[in-house]
Amino acid sequence: MLSRRALKARTLAVADWLFAKIVVGLVRVIRLLPARSAIDFGGWAARTVGPLLPVDKVGLENLEAAYPEMAPEERRRILNGVWDNLGRTSAEFLFLDKVFDFDFDNPTAGHFDVNGIDQFLEIRDSETPCIVFTAHMANWELLPVCAATFGLDVSVLFRPLNNARLARELDAVRGGAMGGLIPSQPGAVAALDGILARGGHIGMLVDQRFGRGLTLPFFGLPAKTNPLLAKLARRHNCNVYAARTVRMPEGRFYMELHGPIDLPRDGDGEVDVEGTMRHVNAIIEGWVREFPDQWLWLHRRWRV
Structure with missing residues (x-):
């Protein structure tokens, strides 16, 4: 029994x-x-x-x-x-393989305006590691699809679904259109360290609450902020880029890659972890203020 x-x-x-x-x-x-x-x-x-x-x-x-x-x-x-x-x-x-119709040879033909093509190609052709961060803005899933279109191999950190059967099905959709996928679970940090140590590139969503994080301002309010991005940048002394997607009328999108960002440094010239995450929060806040109806307001970001 x-x-x-x-x-x-x-x-x-x-x-x-x-x-x-x-x-x-x-x-x-x-x-x-x-x-x-x-x-x-x-x-x-x-x-x-x-x-x-x-x-x-x-x-x-x-x-x-x-x-x-x-x-x-x-x-x-x-x-x-x-x-x-x-x-x-x-x-x-569900249509990642169809929605992104950007044509590198004819960039004005599809539904996407991409600002930062030179940066995409610079990262792709470089043998040095970098981190690209974004937020839950517009359709954030399209950014790694865009990177793959440019031949840029970016391994994306993501939170897997609790339902393993459903996760396998949806990850197959992701994997078919994106680069590598790293589930946010034990061993993820070691995997990210390994990629950067080999000169690879990683993508991170950094706008959600992290209970064990630093308490830093976001919209002038204290918000628990994950310091992992800054810690990785400090350990590997790598460039950091900011990327975002904006939803436009008539099914169009604007995509932007900005950087490398000038990160705050401490007295020893190392990346300042707290200062960097303050700067990252400020960048994301600027994005949200510009298009507040495109950010994911539905989680308790300010619970401390």
């Missing part, structure tokens, strides 16, 4: 299996649709359902903390845009 713990574990495993089957089935059906129709539907569905979810309140609270002077109606408008962007991003994820 199964113990209560074993029965619970088996029940959860069956639930995970069933959920993965349902989601994978939906993914395969959606991929039969024209990409633009599926993406528009994703935006509509998220705008319709998102405001009804409990996490919507988190977004409104975050916006009130970051913009105390803003009218409630404007915060609601911004958060509706956040839901629209999230729905479109989720649908675009």
Whole structure:
């Protein structure tokens, strides 16, 4: 007879299996649709359902903390845009191999304007390591796809899904359009160190709360900030670049790669970890202030 713990574990495993089957089935059906129709539907569905979810309140609270002077109606408008962007991003994820249509030989033909091509090529052709950071802005998944298009091998640190069956299916979508994928789990830091030591390139999302991180300002409020980027830059004395995606009207995107960034240094000439992460937070804050409806306001960034 199964113990209560074993029965619970088996029940959860069956639930995970069933959920993965349902989601994978939906993914395969959606991929039969024209990409633009599926993406528009994703935006509509998220705008319709998102405001009804409990996490919507988190977004409104975050916006009130970051913009105390803003009218409630404007915060609601911004958060509706956040839901629209999230729905479109989720649908675009299923069409990563089709959405990114940038043609290096004819850069004005597709739906993407890319600023920083010279930097992309400089990193690609260099034998020195570098770190590229970004934030959960617009469709952040498109940045490594863009890098792969330019022949730039970037290994991306990502948080895997708890549902292993579903994670394998979705990682197959990612892996087919991106470079290397490094799950954020024990051993990840050693893997990143190894890549940089070999002269490789890594990509990191650095805008979410990290409970064991440094408490640094973000929108003038204390925010737990992961210092890993700065620690890696210090250990390997490597260049750091900032990259972002901006969603534009009519299905267009603007992509930008900026750098290398002039990092703060300590008295010994080493990368200053706290100063660097303050600078990174300031860069991301500038991006968010420019396009507040394209950032992921739905997590508790300021819980300390």
